Amino acid sequence: MQGAALSALRLPFGFAAGGEYHRRRHCRSSGGFGVRMALREDGPSLAIVGVTGAVGQEFLGVISDRDFPYRSIRMLASKRSAGRRLTFEGNEYVIEELKEESFDGVDVALFSAGGSISKAFGPAAVARGCVVVDNSSAFRMDPEVPLVIPEVNPEAMAHIKVGSGKGGLIANPNCSTIICLMAATPLHRQAKVKRMVVSTYQAASGAGAAAMEELELQTREVLDGRPPTCNIFKQQYAFNLFSHNAPVQPNGYNEEEMKLVKETRKIWNDEEVKVTATCIRVPVMRAHAESVNLQFEKPLDEDTAREILRGAPGVVVIDDRASNHFPTPLEVSNKDDVAVGRVRQDISQEGNHGLDIFVCGDQIRKGAALNAIQIAERLL
Amino acid sequence: MQGAALSALRLPFGFAAGGEYHRRRHCRSSGGFGVRMALREDGPSLAIVGVTGAVGQEFLGVISDRDFPYRSIRMLASKRSAGRRLTFEGNEYVIEELKEESFDGVDVALFSAGGSISKAFGPAAVARGCVVVDNSSAFRMDPEVPLVIPEVNPEAMAHIKVGSGKGGLIANPNCSTIICLMAATPLHRQAKVKRMVVSTYQAASGAGAAAMEELELQTREVLDGRPPTCNIFKQQYAFNLFSHNAPVQPNGYNEEEMKLVKETRKIWNDEEVKVTATCIRVPVMRAHAESVNLQFEKPLDEDTAREILRGAPGVVVIDDRASNHFPTPLEVSNKDDVAVGRVRQDISQEGNHGLDIFVCGDQIRKGAALNAIQIAERLL
Numbered sequence: 187m188q189g190a191a192l193s194a195l196r197l198p199f200g201f202a203a204g205g206e207y208h209r210r211r212h213c214r215s216s217g218g219f220g221v222r223m224a225l226r227e228d229g230p231s232l233a234i235v236g237v238t239g240a241v242g243q244e245f246l247g248v249i250s251d252r253d254f255p256y257r258s259i260r261m262l263a264s265k266r267s268a269g270r271r272l273t274f275e276g277n278e279y280v281i282e283e284l285k286e287e288s289f290d291g292v293d294v295a296l297f298s299a300g301g302s303i304s305k306a307f308g309p310a311a312v313a314r315g316c317v318v319v320d321n322s323s324a325f326r327m328d329p330e331v332p333l334v335i336p337e338v339n340p341e342a343m344a345h346i347k348v349g350s351g352k353g354g355l356i357a358n359p360n361c362s363t364i365i366c367l368m369a370a371t372p373l374h375r376q377a378k379v380k381r382m383v384v385s386t387y388q389a390a391s392g393a394g395a396a397a398m399e400e401l402e403l404q405t406r407e408v409l410d411g412r413p414p415t416c417n418i419f420k421q422q423y424a425f426n427l428f429s430h431n432a433p434v435q436p437n438g439y440n441e442e443e444m445k446l447v448k449e450t451r452k453i454w455n456d457e458e459v460k461v462t463a464t465c466i467r468v469p470v471m472r473a474h475a476e477s478v479n480l481q482f483e484k485p486l487d488e489d490t491a492r493e494i495l496r497g498a499p500g501v502v503v504i505d506d507r508a509s510n511h512f513p514t515p516l517e518v519s520n521k522d523d524v525a526v527g528r529v530r531q532d533i534s535q536e537g538n539h540g541l542d543i544f545v546c547g548d549q550i551r552k553g554a555a556l557n558a559i560q561i562a563e564r565l566l
Numbered sequence: 567m568q569g570a571a572l573s574a575l576r577l578p579f580g581f582a583a584g585g586e587y588h589r590r591r592h593c594r595s596s597g598g599f600g601v602r603m604a605l606r607e608d609g610p611s612l613a614i615v616g617v618t619g620a621v622g623q624e625f626l627g628v629i630s631d632r633d634f635p636y637r638s639i640r641m642l643a644s645k646r647s648a649g650r651r652l653t654f655e656g657n658e659y660v661i662e663e664l665k666e667e668s669f670d671g672v673d674v675a676l677f678s679a680g681g682s683i684s685k686a687f688g689p690a691a692v693a694r695g696c697v698v699v700d701n702s703s704a705f706r707m708d709p710e711v712p713l714v715i716p717e718v719n720p721e722a723m724a725h726i727k728v729g730s731g732k733g734g735l736i737a738n739p740n741c742s743t744i745i746c747l748m749a750a751t752p753l754h755r756q757a758k759v760k761r762m763v764v765s766t767y768q769a770a771s772g773a774g775a776a777a778m779e780e781l782e783l784q785t786r787e788v789l790d791g792r793p794p795t796c797n798i799f800k801q802q803y804a805f806n807l808f809s810h811n812a813p814v815q816p817n818g819y820n821e822e823e824m825k826l827v828k829e830t831r832k833i834w835n836d837e838e839v840k841v842t843a844t845c846i847r848v849p850v851m852r853a854h855a856e857s858v859n860l861q862f863e864k865p866l867d868e869d870t871a872r873e874i875l876r877g878a879p880g881v882v883v884i885d886d887r888a889s890n891h892f893p894t895p896l897e898v899s900n901k902d903d904v905a906v907g908r909v910r911q912d913i914s915q916e917g918n919h920g921l922d923i924f925v926c927g928d929q930i931r932k933g934a935a936l937n938a939i940q941i942a943e944r945l946l
Contacts, residue, residue, distance in 0.1 A: 381914050382914075383763045383859045383914070385765035385844075385857035387767065387807055387846065387848065401805075402789070405785060405789060406789060409782070409785060409786060409789070420890075421894065421896075422896055425781075425785075425849065425850055425851050425896070426850060426894055426895055426896040427767055427848060427850060427855060427894065427895060428892065428894045429890065429892040429907070429908055429924060431890060433890070434887040434888075434890060437910065437911070437913060438868065438887065438908070438909070438910025438911065438922075439910060439913070440890075447913065460913075460914035460915070461914055462859060462912045462913060462914040462915075462920075462922055464765075464857040464859075464908060464922055464924060466767065466855070466857065466924075468767065468807060468848050468849075469805065469848075469849055469850075470805055470806060470807060470849075471805050475807060475846070477765035477844040477846065477857075479763045479842060479844075479859075488818065507814040507818065508814075510800075510809065510811060510813070510814060510820075512808065512809040514801065514806055514807065514808045515806055515807060516801075516802055516805070516806040527809070528809055528818070528844060529818070530817065530818025530819060531817070531818065532842045533817060533819070533827065533840075533842060534761050534762075534763070534840035534841055534842040535840070535842075540842075542818075542842055542844055544809060544844060544846075
C-alpha cells in the first residue's frame with residue numbers, strides 16, 4: 187500500500203442510475219452460467235439498509251470478498267435513492283425505499299443508515315423474524331442487545347439463531363472500540379487490563395463518504411490557496427486535526443470517547459475496567475489509529491505480549507524497530523486485519539505491569555462492515 | 567486562522583541570492599532614518615547559526631516580532647549557503663560560512679543547525695565568551711547545561727550572564743517537551759504530577775523545511791494519482807500518519823519519546839516523575855498537538871485546573887464544550903501561546919486525582935525559535 191494513490195482509498199461511488207458496483211481490488215471470475223459462488227439457494231435472504239452509504243457500499247465489498255452466501259439481497263435506502271439501479275456480482279438490483287414491509291421474508295438485515303433509522307425500522311424487522319446486525323449506536327448499550335466483536339465475545343449472541351422465526355438484534359460496536367479491543371483483548375485475557383488510556387487518530391470515513399469527499403476537496407482548495415469548503419465539519423480539516431466532532435457530554439468527554447469507555451465494559455463484561463479516551467480526527471481517509479496505554483493486574487512482558495498478538499485472530503503484528511516499520515492507516519486501508527506495533531514495556535509502570543501499543547485498522551472494514559458480516563457468518 | 571491558506575503555514579523562503587526575508591504576518595513601519603527599533607547600540611551582538619533552516623528563519627521572525635534588541639547580527643550557515651544575501655529589517659546581510667572565528671565579539675549565538683554542528687562549534691563559541699542558546703539535542707542531557715523553558719524553570723540559568731566574558735551554554739528543550747510542559751507545569755505545581763501518558767500528533771516542521779515541502783508535494787502528487795515522492799520520509803506522509811521517524815532504542819521507545827521522558831525529569835528537577843509517550847507524525851504543517859493524561863499526587867478538580875491554566879503565562883485556554891471549539895494545530899500556527907483545551911476530570915481515576923488535556927503549540931515558534939529567544943531575553 188506504500189505510495190497508494192488516493193483512488194485506492196476512495197469508495198466505489200457507482201450509484202448513479204444504472205451504476206455498477208466496482209470492485210476495489212480484484213475481480214474474481216464468476217461461477218458457471220454467470221452465477222456467483224455466493225449466490226446460493228441455501229444461503230440466507232439479506233437486506234442491506236443504507237446501501238448507498240460508505241458502510242453500505244463496504245457491506246457489498248465484504249460480501250463479495252468473503253463469498254458470503256446469500257440467495258437474495260434487498261438493497262434498501264431512503265426514498266431519495268429509491269429506483270436507482272446497481273449491478274452487484276453480475277446481477278442488477280433496483281434500490282428500494284426502506285419500509286417495514288421490506289423485511290418480509292428477510293433472514294438477515296445489515297443496518298447502517300444512522301441511529302434514528304435503526305430505531306424506527308430495527309424492531310419492525312425483528313418482529314418479522316429477521317436477525318438485524320445494526321451498525322448504529324441506537325441499541326449498543328441496551329442490556330438486552332448483544333454488542334459483539336466475533337473474535338472477542340461471540341458467546342454474547344449464542345441465543346440468536348437465523349431462520350428460527352424469532353428474529354433478534356445484535357449491535358456492531360463503534361469503530362474505535364472494535365479496533366482498540368481487537369488488540370487489547372488478547373492481552374486482557376492474559377494479564378487483565380485494569381486501566382486503559384486511549385488517544386485516537388481517526389479518519390474522515392467515520393463521518394461518512396461525504397466527509398471523505400470534503401477532506402479531498404478541502405485539500406485541493408488549500409493547495410490552490412482557496413478557502414476550504416466546510417460543509418460536513420465546521421472547520422478546516424485539510425492539514426489540520428481537531429477534537430472529534432461528537433457532542434461533548436456534561437462530564438467533558440465527547441460521545442465518541444464515552445463509547446470507548448462504555449462499550450469496552452460491556453464487551454469485556456467487566457464494569458470495573460477503567461478507561462479514558464481522547465478522540466481526535468486527523469486528515470486521513472479511511473483507517474483509524476490508536477495509541478493505547480495499558481495497565482495490567484498481572485505482569486506481562488513485551489515479548490509474551492507480541493507472541494500473544496501474533497496468535498490472535500484478525501490481528502497482524504507490524505513491529506520492526508530496526509527499520510522503523512510500524513502500522514500506518516495507509517497500510518491497513520482496505521485490509522481486514524487490525525495491525526499492532528510499537529509493542530513495548532511501559533517504562534512509567536513498575537514490574538512489567540504496563541504496555542504501550544499502537545493500533546491501526548480500516549474504519550469502514552473491520553471498524554464497521556466486516557465486523558457486521560463476521561457476526562452474520564457466525565450466526566449461520 | 568480558520569480557512570488559512572497553506573501559504574500562511576509555509577516558511578518565508580526568501581534566501582536565494584539577494585533574497586529578502588519576508589515578514590509573514592505584518593510589516594511594522596521602520597523607525598526614523600530607516601533604523602529599526604530593535605537595532606540598538608546597547609543591544610547584544612547576535613549570531614544565528616543555521617539561518618537558512620526552518621528554525622533559523624523563525625529566529626529572524628521572532629526577533630522582529632518581539633523587537634528583540636541587537637546591535638549586529640551575523641548570519642551563519644554552511645559553506646553551501648555562504649555568500650547569499652538576505653535583507654532583514656531594512657538591512658542587507660551576507661550569509662557567512664560558519665567557523666570558530668565567527669563568534670569573535672558575539673554576545674549571544676542562537677544555534678539551530680543540528681546536533682553535530684552544535685557539538686563542533688558550541689564549545690568554541692562559549693570559549694570566546696559567547697552565550698549559546700542551542701536548539702539541538704546535543705547538550706540537553708548534559709548535567710552542566712541548563713535545559714530551560716523560561717516560563718517553567720528560568721532559575722536553572724541564573725548563573726549565566728551575557729557579556730560577562732565567561733560564555734555559557736543553555737539548551738532549548740525538544741519541541742514536544744516544551745509544548746507539553748507549558749500546559750502540564752502549572753498543574754504540576756498545584757497537584758504534583760506522578761505519572762503522565764502522552765500521545766503526540768506531530769507536524770512536518772519538526773523534520774525541517776524540506777519535510778514541509780515534501781508533505782505539500784506528496785499531497786499534490788497523491789491528489790493527481792501519482793506516486794508520492796519520498797525523500798525525507800521513507801513512506802507516504804500525505805493522508806497518512808506514522809510512528810515518529812526517530813531511531814528506536816533497545817527499550818522500544820524512539821528517541822523523540824525518550825526526550826519527553828528525560829527532559830521532563832530534568833526541567834522539573836524530579837527524577838521520580840513517571841512519563842510514557844507515543845510520538846506520531848501527522849500530515850499537519852507546523853504545529854504539534856498532544857493528548858496528555860495526568861495522574862496527580864494531590865486532588866485537582868477540572869475547574870481549578872482551567873483557572874490555573876488561564877493564569878499561566880504563555881498559555882491560552884480554548885475549551886468551549888458547547889460549540890465543540892478546542893485547540894487545533896491550525897489555530898496555533900504562527901502564534902506564540904500554547905493552547906490547552908479538553909480539560910476534564912479523568913473518569914478512570916478516583917477522587918479527582920487525574921485530568922485529561924489536549925495541547926497544541928506552534929512547533930517552530932514556541933517549540934523552538936520563540937523559546938530560544940525568550941531565553942535570550944531573560945539573560946539580558
